[in-house]
Amino acid sequence: MKRRIREICETRVRYGYRRVYVILDREGWDVSIKMVYNVYRALGLRLRNKTPKRRVTAKLCDDRAQAVGPNDVWAMDFVHDQLALGKKLRILNIVDTHSRYCPATDVRFQYRGEDVVQTLERICTGVGYPKTIRVDNGSEFISRDLDLWA
Structure with missing residues (x-):
């Protein structure tokens, strides 16, 4: 089972343990999702979290003109x-x-x-x-x- 989980994860790199479990279940393996999760983690596999999009910061905050008089x-x-x-x-x-x-x-x-x-x-x-x-x-x-x- 460990070898099959590794093969699935090498061919489909974006699959997490839940999708691996579904594939194993369709292939007829008699495993629980907890067992797949434990083996998945023991093999050191895990999906990377998507990095959040960077917020655009105000570029001209320092360049703002300070008001020194009226109508400035x-x-x-x-x-x-x-x-x-x-x-x-x-x-x-x-x-x-x-x-x-x-x-x-x-x-x-x-x-x-x-x-x-x-x-x-x-x-x-x-x-x-x-x-x-x-x-x-x-x-x-x-x-x-x-x-x-x-």
Whole structure:
């Protein structure tokens, strides 16, 4: 039996002891799964665990510009809420990271990239343009309209 288990594992390297047991059972061997497991381990056989996929780390964390004055770095993100009737609200928050001043909190039911650009244009005419805008990878922030505006 040991020789047959080794032969199965040499020809089918991705088979664990459970599959080896099924093959032996189909071939007519009178063995239990515990016995197959013990022999499998005694022969030093075992499947390698799959290595987990590496998470992509933020590459530019150290290169982020520190805000030294007002309108240096702005941060934008969305906050979600829901009305009692079930309709969802999206709230665009824009914050100056130096002074923690919030030039805009814009509420809409739907937001697209061009809506973000309209809000930024409305704010920048009164407050001034920022040197850097920090955003996440939301669909509104990676749109072509915002890229053209920037």
